Amino acid sequence: MTYWMRRVRAALPWLLVGLLSSGFVLLARLPAAWIAPQFARATQGHVNLVDPEGSLWHGSATLMLSAGRDASGATLLPGRIVWRTAFWPLFIARVRMELLQTEAMPDAVTLDATLRGANVSAGAIAVPASLLAGLGAPFNTLDLDGKVKLAWSPWRTFGADAFGRLSVSLTDMSSRVSLVKPLGSYQVVLQAQGASSTLDLSTLKGPLLLDGHGTFSRASASFQGTASATPEQRDNLAGLLNLLGRPVSPGTVALTFMH
DSSP: OOHHHHHHHHHHHHHHHHHHHHHHHHHHTOBGGGHHHHHHHHTTTSEEEEEEEEBSSEEEEEEEEOSSSOOTTOEEOSSOEEEEEOSGGGGGTOEEEEEEETTTOSSOEEEEEOSSEEEEOOEEEEEEGGGGGGGOTTHHHHTEEEEEEEEEOOEEEETTEEEEEEEEEEEEEEETTOSOSOOEEEEEEEEEEESEEEEEEEEEESSEEEEEEEEEESSOEEEEEEEEEOGGGTTTTHHHHHHHSEEEETTEEEEEEEO
16 A cells, blocks of 8 residues: 555545535535525415525524515515424435414424425414415405414325315405405315315305315316305395306305316
């Protein structure tokens, strides 16, 4: 073994230590801004993290809803989403994060993701209905007011398949296009069953009556429902009903979507 080969062999362990140390430092300093474009890409620009602070491991950002890549008309949720990311699971290609919205979530949720799929623990979040206007039509046209609460069971994804239950409660809703306030309270339930999902809409109370059922898959999507008014508010809600769908009988319109 030559002199230079002995020198390289002696220095190799220290070189490896230096490379690993540099790698650890770079990982530890990954800024929170790194996660924002990943989040936007995964939601096609509808749900965004803006004004990020901190690092990938312990950071925060503001939640913004928008109609897509165009951020005009976007809305911001008061408070911030705070996250913590476990470091060591990354070495076995696993991401484990704990997330909490400071003003809208009672408890933190955990995201556990691998290359095969992801698990999200059960949780809930309450937001003002006005936040939905950021998603664009028809929410920005209706300009809804009221309380919206999302609650979900443990949610699992395997590739493109998802399993879980999401319940959306819409309480004391009103709209700028109607003088009737409140219009009512409603519940939407999404049941993900792998490659397909179902969606059910029902009315809990109120003069505006909404109901319907939909099915969704990777190949197609359809929803069939109706919107109607109680007899005493039929005249007052006629304009809003005409905005919502196609008349099928006096005081009733069809809510139809097919893709």
